[in-house]
Amino acid sequence: MSHEAKTIPDYDYEALGLMVGLEIHQQVDSPTKLHCRCPNIYREPEESTHEIRRYLRPKANNLGMMDRAVVEQTQANRQSRYMVFDTTCLGELDEAGPAPVNPEALKTTLEVSKLLHMVPVDRAHTMRKIIADGSSPGGFQRTTFIAGNGRIETKSGVCRIASLCLEEESAPRMEESEGYIVFSLDRLGIPLIEIATEPDIRTPEQTFEVAAYLGMALRSTLGVKRGIGTIRQDVNVSIKNGTRVEMKGVQALSMIGEIVKREIFRQLALIEIKDELNAKGASVDTTLYDVTDVFAETKSKVILNSAKDRKIVAIRLKGFNGFIGREVQPGRRLGTELSEKAKAVGVSGLFHTDELPNYGITAEETEALRRAVGAEPDDAVIMISGRTEIVNRAMESVVQRAEQVLVEIPQETRHALPDGNNSYLRPLPGAARMYPETDLPTFTISRREYLDLAAPELLIEKAERYMKEYGINEEFADAIAFSKYMQLFEKLAEKYKGNEAATPTLLVRTFTGVLPELKREGLDVDSITDSKFEEMFDLIAGGTLPKDASRNILVMVCNDSGCIIVEAAEKLGIGAVDRKEIEEYMDTIVAERKDFIAEKGPAAVGPLMGIVMEKYRGKIEGKEVSAMLKDKIDKMAK
Numbered sequence: 001m002s003h004e005a006k007t008i009p010d011y012d013y014e015a016l017g018l019m020v021g022l023e024i025h026q027q028v029d030s031p032t033k034l035h036c037r038c039p040n041i042y043r044e045p046e047e048s049t050h051e052i053r054r055y056l057r058p059k060a061n062n063l064g065m066m067d068r069a070v071v072e073q074t075q076a077n078r079q080s081r082y083m084v085f086d087t088t089c090l091g092e093l094d095e096a097g098p099a100p101v102n103p104e105a106l107k108t109t110l111e112v113s114k115l116l117h118m119v120p121v122d123r124a125h126t127m128r129k130i131i132a133d134g135s136s137p138g139g140f141q142r143t144t145f146i147a148g149n150g151r152i153e154t155k156s157g158v159c160r161i162a163s164l165c166l167e168e169e170s171a172p173r174m175e176e177s178e179g180y181i182v183f184s185l186d187r188l189g190i191p192l193i194e195i196a197t198e199p200d201i202r203t204p205e206q207t208f209e210v211a212a213y214l215g216m217a218l219r220s221t222l223g224v225k226r227g228i229g230t231i232r233q234d235v236n237v238s239i240k241n242g243t244r245v246e247m248k249g250v251q252a253l254s255m256i257g258e259i260v261k262r263e264i265f266r267q268l269a270l271i272e273i274k275d276e277l278n279a280k281g282a283s284v285d286t287t288l289y290d291v292t293d294v295f296a297e298t299k300s301k302v303i304l305n306s307a308k309d310r311k312i313v314a315i316r317l318k319g320f321n322g323f324i325g326r327e328v329q330p331g332r333r334l335g336t337e338l339s340e341k342a343k344a345v346g347v348s349g350l351f352h353t354d355e356l357p358n359y360g361i362t363a364e365e366t367e368a369l370r371r372a373v374g375a376e377p378d379d380a381v382i383m384i385s386g387r388t389e390i391v392n393r394a395m396e397s398v399v400q401r402a403e404q405v406l407v408e409i410p411q412e413t414r415h416a417l418p419d420g421n422n423s424y425l426r427p428l429p430g431a432a433r434m435y436p437e438t439d440l441p442t443f444t445i446s447r448r449e450y451l452d453l454a455a456p457e458l459l460i461e462k463a464e465r466y467m468k469e470y471g472i473n474e475e476f477a478d479a480i481a482f483s484k485y486m487q488l489f490e491k492l493a494e495k496y497k498g499n500e501a502a503t504p505t506l507l508v509r510t511f512t513g514v515l516p517e518l519k520r521e522g523l524d525v526d527s528i529t530d531s532k533f534e535e536m537f538d539l540i541a542g543g544t545l546p547k548d549a550s551r552n553i554l555v556m557v558c559n560d561s562g563c564i565i566v567e568a569a570e571k572l573g574i575g576a577v578d579r580k581e582i583e584e585y586m587d588t589i590v591a592e593r594k595d596f597i598a599e600k601g602p603a604a605v606g607p608l609m610g611i612v613m614e615k616y617r618g619k620i621e622g623k624e625v626s627a628m629l630k631d632k633i634d635k636m637a638k
Helices: 068-073 103-115 204-220 253-279 334-345 363-372 388-405 447-452 459-470 474-481 486-495 504-520 530-541 547-559 565-571 579-592 594-616 622-637
Strands: 019-027 050-054 079-084 126-130 140-154 157-168 173-176 180-184 191-197 231-238 245-250 283-290 310-318 327-329 380-387 412-416 422-427 434-436
Touching: 019 204, 068 334, 068 422, 103 140, 103 157, 103 191, 103 204, 140 204, 191 204, 204 231, 204 253, 204 459, 231 253, 245 253, 245 422, 253 327, 253 388, 253 422, 283 388, 310 388, 327 334, 334 380, 334 388, 334 422, 363 380, 380 388, 459 474, 459 486, 474 486, 474 504, 486 504, 486 530, 504 530, 504 547, 530 547, 530 565, 547 565, 579 594, 579 622, 594 622
Parallel strands: 079 180, 245 412
Antiparallel strands: 019 191, 019 231, 050 079, 126 140, 126 434, 140 157, 157 191, 173 180, 231 245, 283 310, 310 380, 412 422
């Protein structure tokens, strides 16, 4: 079944006892990283100068406690490979001590705390959060609690903000295989603001509303990065008789409500499966059966390619026949959940009898497999083929998850998928993953300086101001207020205030209409500097450059960022046409279409204007053409 085939219904969320909490992670656009003075910039993979390799091991916190998520993440024993750049320092490799917290990032974080009505701490303590998935060479991430006890208003009521932290960004995955994972260190250590709400959200719609408001508040500071990957939402969902599950890495805000619905669907499906299996007395046989010999002569390429040093292990699930293939999310089944537990240990997946024969495994081999584990007709069998040293660990993980099917929905951290589903990542971490950072002193957040810090103007308030000050409509005001060109718009709108050519409407149309259109055409609009825009609009405001020429000018600037606007206009022939030439062309058009003009009267101006502008667009203002044609048509009528 395709993911689009099933529509997730709207539930009675109050009856389900739905509770949702959000965690928003936003990269800060400061000059340097959080705990070193390396530049806060992205790099291309081909710019990497060399690679370092490490194996991360599970480690306890300062009290000797081991986190269950850390233990599982290191079971696969995969090597971590790190792409190093000429902007990478020893601190990022955990070979040198950290620098104090970045002051620019701290200022932006405190601005956010003001917008969310939060209370900052008097003295901030930096903590280490153990991360064993390889995304930090040191095996931990530094995080500092900055403020708490905040709130925002939504249409559905108040949503409390539990915490505001400033932490380090982890390294992104670039490549992955059974034996190793490649990470890029360009993003490691970028300042990251983390906002966590209380579980006050009660519907998918309110989830969207809260996430959108928090994103808007962050962008209102003007101190955060923009673009794909610079902001992520994690969604915590729980329902009555279910459990709390965290979905990490929601990229598209528009999908956040669907993600909540599909997790509700998953938990309800797992509850239904649990009740049905218990009603029929199902159980899990924890014996691991070595069935390698059953497939000694197999022709299945999937099994043959699974490992050179191959071992095949199977288990019997009593009464589970037909349930492993049961759907728990659109396009995902209970077998998928079990398979993902195995993959977390390092194997490529599993096979189960609800889907066999398949994948080159024959009916005869399937029956031989069932006989080898003593399966009855109502039993299901799961098998894993993989490297000898990890296949038993992988199957033990599957056994544990199968036993949980009969008892509870496990608390887990899961990965949000683009279609709204989610996949298993790791167990939900506990308190054991946090411990104090001893390489950094605590620091004071001055109460007086915090009170004197001006709260930024919210983007929604800015849009309202634009409508009043510049006379633009609500759609244009919202578009430019949320645009990355907002500051440039404000500067130019003030500069050309009252100018009839370089109007606020023209500025908005250029920044939010023309530029996205050129970007879709493959042009590098991000290379256009503010000074180039100002140079172009200066000429328009002064009457030297027709505003209709702006698109062609911007195309030329995209292709040659060093060009001078006046010279670009000359190359395009803008302004080079004699006004007398245009007048003569209009006279010809009017003479050729005198019957049309006689029939249409003043309404003929529009069609004739289109003909003239097709030839002279960018060389004369449209309103001038309209006025000239109207004058000629009026004279004909007399």
